[in-house]
Amino acid sequence: MVKVKNPEEIRSLVISGPYEKKRIFSIVAHIDHGKTTTTDYLLERAGLMREEDAGLLLATDSDEEEQERGITIFTSVVLLAFTDSRTSDDEEPYIFMINDTPGHISFTGEVSRALRASDGCIILVDALEGVMTQTETNIRLSVGEELCKPVLFINKVDRLINELKLSPKQVYERIDKIQNEVNELIKKIAPKGIDWRVSFPNNSVAIGSAKDGWGFTLAILNEKNIKPTFVFEKYNEGDIAYLRKNLRLDEALLRMVVDHLPDPLTASKYRIPKIWSEGDLDSELGQALLNCDPNGPLYGMITKIFIDPKSFRATLIGRVFSGTLNASDSIYLLGKKEKVRIKRLGVMEITDILDTGKIPAGNLFAIYGFICPTGETFVAANMAPAKGEYFPSFEQIKYACEPVVSRSIKPKDHQDLAKLGEVVQKWLMADTTAEFRLDEESGEYILSGIDPLQIDILTKRINKQVPIEVGDPIIVYREKIEKSTSNVHTKSANVHNKFLMHIESLDDTSLELIMSGRIGQYMPEKERAKILREEAGWDTKEARRIVDIYKGNVLINGTMGLQRFNRVKSYLVAAFRDWTQSCVLAKEPALGLKIIFTDMVIHEDPRHTQYNQIAGMVFSGFSLAFLKGDPQMYEPIQRVDIKTPAGTESGIISILNQHRGKVVNVSSDADYVTVHGEIPASETLGIDDDFRGATQGRAFFGYEFKAFERVPTKMQEELILDIRKRKGMKVELPNPKPWERFIYKRT
Numbered sequence: 001m002v003k004v005k006n007p008e009e010i011r012s013l014v015i016s017g018p019y020e021k022k023r024i025f026s027i028v029a030h031i032d033h034g035k036t037t038t039t040d041y042l043l044e045r046a047g048l049m050r051e052e053d054a055g056l057l058l059a060t061d062s063d064e065e066e067q068e069r070g071i072t073i074f075t076s077v078v079l080l081a082f083t084d085s086r087t088s089d090d091e092e093p094y095i096f097m098i099n100d101t102p103g104h105i106s107f108t109g110e111v112s113r114a115l116r117a118s119d120g121c122i123i124l125v126d127a128l129e130g131v132m133t134q135t136e137t138n139i140r141l142s143v144g145e146e147l148c149k150p151v152l153f154i155n156k157v158d159r160l161i162n163e164l165k166l167s168p169k170q171v172y173e174r175i176d177k178i179q180n181e182v183n184e185l186i187k188k189i190a191p192k193g194i195d196w197r198v199s200f201p202n203n204s205v206a207i208g209s210a211k212d213g214w215g216f217t218l219a220i221l222n223e224k225n226i227k228p229t230f231v232f233e234k235y236n237e238g239d240i241a242y243l244r245k246n247l248r249l250d251e252a253l254l255r256m257v258v259d260h261l262p263d264p265l266t267a268s269k270y271r272i273p274k275i276w277s278e279g280d281l282d283s284e285l286g287q288a289l290l291n292c293d294p295n296g297p298l299y300g301m302i303t304k305i306f307i308d309p310k311s312f313r314a315t316l317i318g319r320v321f322s323g324t325l326n327a328s329d330s331i332y333l334l335g336k337k338e339k340v341r342i343k344r345l346g347v348m349e350i351t352d353i354l355d356t357g358k359i360p361a362g363n364l365f366a367i368y369g370f371i372c373p374t375g376e377t378f379v380a381a382n383m384a385p386a387k388g389e390y391f392p393s394f395e396q397i398k399y400a401c402e403p404v405v406s407r408s409i410k411p412k413d414h415q416d417l418a419k420l421g422e423v424v425q426k427w428l429m430a431d432t433t434a435e436f437r438l439d440e441e442s443g444e445y446i447l448s449g450i451d452p453l454q455i456d457i458l459t460k461r462i463n464k465q466v467p468i469e470v471g472d473p474i475i476v477y478r479e480k481i482e483k484s485t486s487n488v489h490t491k492s493a494n495v496h497n498k499f500l501m502h503i504e505s506l507d508d509t510s511l512e513l514i515m516s517g518r519i520g521q522y523m524p525e526k527e528r529a530k531i532l533r534e535e536a537g538w539d540t541k542e543a544r545r546i547v548d549i550y551k552g553n554v555l556i557n558g559t560m561g562l563q564r565f566n567r568v569k570s571y572l573v574a575a576f577r578d579w580t581q582s583c584v585l586a587k588e589p590a591l592g593l594k595i596i597f598t599d600m601v602i603h604e605d606p607r608h609t610q611y612n613q614i615a616g617m618v619f620s621g622f623s624l625a626f627l628k629g630d631p632q633m634y635e636p637i638q639r640v641d642i643k644t645p646a647g648t649e650s651g652i653i654s655i656l657n658q659h660r661g662k663v664v665n666v667s668s669d670a671d672y673v674t675v676h677g678e679i680p681a682s683e684t685l686g687i688d689d690d691f692r693g694a695t696q697g698r699a700f701f702g703y704e705f706k707a708f709e710r711v712p713t714k715m716q717e718e719l720i721l722d723i724r725k726r727k728g729m730k731v732e733l734p735n736p737k738p739w740e741r742f743i744y745k746r747t
Contacts (some may be wrong), residue, residue: 011354015356021263023095024319026111026148028138028142029134030126030135032126033135038122081094081095081096082254084255097347112398113397115142116275117317119149123198127174128156128164131181131185133704140189144189146398149262151261152182153256157171160174194270203219204259204260213249216247224246265362277395293361298324299321300318302316305430306430307427307430314371314426314430316370320361327345327355333372340369341370346367347359347363374429399433404451406473408445409469409471412467416467434450434455437581447459450705476636479591484629485502486502488743490621490624492613492617492742497602502595504596505629506554513531520549528546548576553580554594564602568602571609579619585734586719586724595622620742624743627736632710633720634708634710637680637709638678638680638706640703640704642700643699645698649675655687
């Protein structure tokens with residue numbers, strides 16, 4: 001727990017501080033590159049920590065699980081007030097709103113959510129390990145997706161001096177290489193017309209050691225008339241204290257943030273058109289968002305949910321982009337379509353709320369009194385749209401990974417099944433990268449996540465509220481078709497309803513538009529059709545007849561003049577979602593299906609068109625058509641980068657080959673070699689120990705989801721049968737027989 005030293009000053013800066021003195025940013029890096037250690041020095045500078053504790057206390061890793069594992073799991077938010085040492089006569093401090101984010105791929109969703117609320121970021125890179133997988137992911141998320149302007153801190157330079165014993169020239173070359181690699185990624189990812197490359201000469205790059213507490217920019221060296229070789233001399237003398245006193249890390253970071261990261265008003269001009277692309281920028285709300293106007297209409301977003309691991313109370317954290325949020329307000333959640341009342345309002349200081357009466361645009365906030373999924377857009381309660389009226393929300397937050405690993409969970413006491421569902425749903429509102437569903441036959445919940453670690457953390461949280469039994473980690477596959485199918489004509493069990501349909505495979509462009517969130521179920525029909533027509537070549541009429549979009553699959557009404565459709569539409573959509581979630585080959589989720597129904601007969605009597613009648617007919621049609629499309633299993637593929645000491649790379653390559661992996665590229669850098677490869681997710685379970693064993697524990701590695709790729713033909717049948725056996729299904733390849741009784745044959 002951090003005790004706020006100056007609460008009244010923080011409140012004043014939030015409520016009435018000038019925009020030019022506000023900075024909202026995230027600190028992002030690959031795991032173990034030193035984000036939390038670095039954040040300690042900003043806390044110490046703000047007077048929230050003793051000087052001797054900085055770099056050791058790791059204050060933003062406040063959770064017991066984080067302390068036990070030695071990694072950051074949850075983004076911590078802290079607001080700090082600083083004065084700029086270069087302008088000592090300026091009485092108005094800066095206020096920094098900081099997100100210390102995780103570096104492990106398991107928790108990359110926390111990074112995405114933090115960046116949505118930020119305007120800038122400090123990219124932190126370990127000088128020894130260099131640019132790693134999650135570094136690249138973070139640059140893509142921050143610069144490419146969320147338009148957060150970057151600065152760079154190259155950390156752990158002490159390792160180059162002490163461990164590798166590099167000469168000054170070799171250290172400079174290593175630093176230049178890291179800077180160039182980061183800039184290549186920024187240049188590649190940044191939107192057209194934006195040049196956010198960083199450089200040591202313009203002081204947007206700092207170099208130092210968070211462990212030892214020193215750092216500098218070029219300007220600091222010049223002011224103190226110090227040459228970089230001075231650092232090597234002090235390490236040779238063992239005088240680290242001198243570096244910490246005269247080249248303060250916090251000073252270097254503060255200067256970069258103040259001089260290079262934007263204030264909320266500046267950032268709104270280019271961020272709002274990106275993250276609010278569906279809205280009218282010329283409207284009153286659009287202008288208020290662009291101008292970060294505290295007097296405009298209230299409009300904000302929930303970007304994080306902090307659930308106290310002891311009390312399980314949920315605190316919602318987010319940002320006000322327009323208008324002012326008051327402690328007595330009721331707000332309207334656009335996604336949930338409901339009004340809620342705020343019970344407490346303030347700003348987050350790691351695990352505590354500092355109460356404030358109001359939060360104007362351009363600030364982070366913390367509230368509780370209700371719970372909703374992260375990513376929720378809200379407006380003032382009196383701005384709630386009328387029934388059927390469309391109100392634009394912020395763009396969906398983009399995530400770097402897909403849920404590809406599952407574990408079954410069930411309550412130890414079967415009577416707790418309903419309670420377990422409520423608890424799981426609450427935790428998944430906080431982490432929307434995970435998914436769950438109830439298997440009605442087994443009475444188990446299937447919890448899916450990015451990797452086993454993410455699920456392990458979630459199940460431990462859940463177990464504290466409901467004692468559960470947890471199954472072994474299982475890879476989640478996808479079921480797709482290889483070719484379009486012919487028409488299938490089915491009937492309901494009572495023969496009063498009929499359904500004619502076929503299935504096509506979505507093209508790669510359309511699937512990418514859907515999976516990236518560019519195309520969504522609740523978009524205006526005309527706008528959605530325009531994007532599909534212009535970017536994916538869809539026919540305009542077909543694009544405007546989408547009934548539902550669900551997890552990479554599309555349902556289209558290809559009928560003309562269909563009567564009584566609205567009566568059964570909800571049943572049809574529910575059946576579509578249920579079926580795609582648990583497909584035919586092995587009850588794995590479907591992906592990339594474009595299901596088109598071209599005729600449908602709906603009985604005039606509602607008693608004959610209940611859900612069971614519609615669902616049976618639809619499930620049968622979907623299943624029969626799917627089996628005609630040369631269905632195949634697709635497996636998740638991970639991109640993996642392994643940095644290993646020179647001479648040990650052959651062992652790494654051998655391990656990849658043994659696990660159905662492939663080497664994409666091998667690059668060398670002084671004493672280290674980086675093996676860039678791809679490997680099926682099913683082969684990564686336990687492979688960490690193999691990598692460490694082959695390199696005496698000296699390899700660094702990281703994963704990132706790449707794509708779903710077709711399982712090799714020789715493995716298809718065995719895989720399908722294994723999954724079916726595990727799920728208690730008939731251990732045989734599926735055939736049309738179970739659904740043939742629903743086939744409609746004209747007489």
